[in-house]
Amino acid sequence: MFVEIENLxxxxxxxxxxxxxNFAMNVDKGEIISILGESGSGKSTVLRIISGLEANASGxxxxxxxxxxxxxxxxxxxxxxxxxxxxxxxxxxxxxxxxNILFGLxxxxxxxxxxxxxxxxxxxxxxxxEGRYPYELSGGQxxxxxxxxxxxxxxxxxxxxEPFSNLDADLxxxxxxxxxxxxxxxxxxxxxxxxxxxxxxALADRVVVVKDGFVLRSGNVNDILGN
Ligand code: ADP
Ligand code: MG
Numbered sequence: 001m002f003v004e005i006e007n008l009x010x011x012x013x014x015x016x017x018x019x020x021x022n023f024a025m026n027v028d029k030g031e032i033i034s035i036l037g038e039s040g041s042g043k044s045t046v047l048r049i050i051s052g053l054e055a056n057a058s059g060x061x062x063x064x065x066x067x068x069x070x071x072x073x074x075x076x077x078x079x080x081x082x083x084x085x086x087x088x089x090x091x092x093x094x095x096x097x098x099x100n101i102l103f104g105l106x107x108x109x110x111x112x113x114x115x116x117x118x119x120x121x122x123x124x125x126x127x128x129x130e131g132r133y134p135y136e137l138s139g140g141q142x143x144x145x146x147x148x149x150x151x152x153x154x155x156x157x158x159x160x161x162e163p164f165s166n167l168d169a170d171l172x173x174x175x176x177x178x179x180x181x182x183x184x185x186x187x188x189x190x191x192x193x194x195x196x197x198x199x200x201x202a203l204a205d206r207v208v209v210v211k212d213g214f215v216l217r218s219g220n221v222n223d224i225l226g227n
Pocket of ligand 2: 161
């Protein structure tokens with residue numbers, strides 16, 4: 001297993017009960033897994049814990065055989081090899097497309113930066129948009145910048161929070177296909193969360209259904225959702 005998550009528990013400060021209770025999940029290398037659940041079921045919280053943005057979780061998280069979390073270990077978010085696309089994309093509004101993507105490549109050499117930038121612009125079909133600011137882009141284009149920024153450093157694991165919820169209905173299926181091509185082309189091990197079964201059917205290899213912070217069931221998409 002490329003990603004192993006066991007017995008994850010988490011409580012927000014001031015909350016009366018655990019938001020995440022015994023969450024577990026495995027992901028194979030190159031797999032696309034979906035976490036499906038209603039609003040408030042804990043999907044975003046799980047992604048934040050995996051990426052290290054919530055520090056007070058317990059349980060075990062292993063990524064590529066390296067422990068990111070256990071009783072004795074907490075690896076900082078930037079050291080986990082995770083790329084994340086947030087629901088609102090979280091682009092830097094004062095930075096052009098190129099600067100947003102280059103932000104993900106801090107610490108890379110000058111030549112490699114330019115090569116990766118060019119590859120990413122190609123991958124997400126944004127050649128010609130290098131000098132635009134986020135407000136000069138459509139929602140779908142902004143999302144592709146967020147994807148390029150997150151994939152530029154070749155993360156071991158790619159997390160997407162509700163990647164389709166801000167898109168118009170007619171754009172959704174187009175963007176789902178685009179993202180699928182990008183993830184398959186790059187062989188990126190990915191976890192995306194959604195409340196929409198159609199997203200799962202279109203994109204996921206397997207699905208983990210969550211309710212109130214625990215795993216209700218998980219498995220093959222057709223087995224869980226029916227044909
Ligand atoms: P989802 O992404 O599935 O909609 P979330 O993970 O955002 O769910 O939220 C799960 C639960 O945790 C909800 O009940 C939500 O109100 C609560 N919650 C989310 N963020 C915080 C926070 N910062 N402090 C306290 N409770 C929170
Ligand atoms: Mg959420």
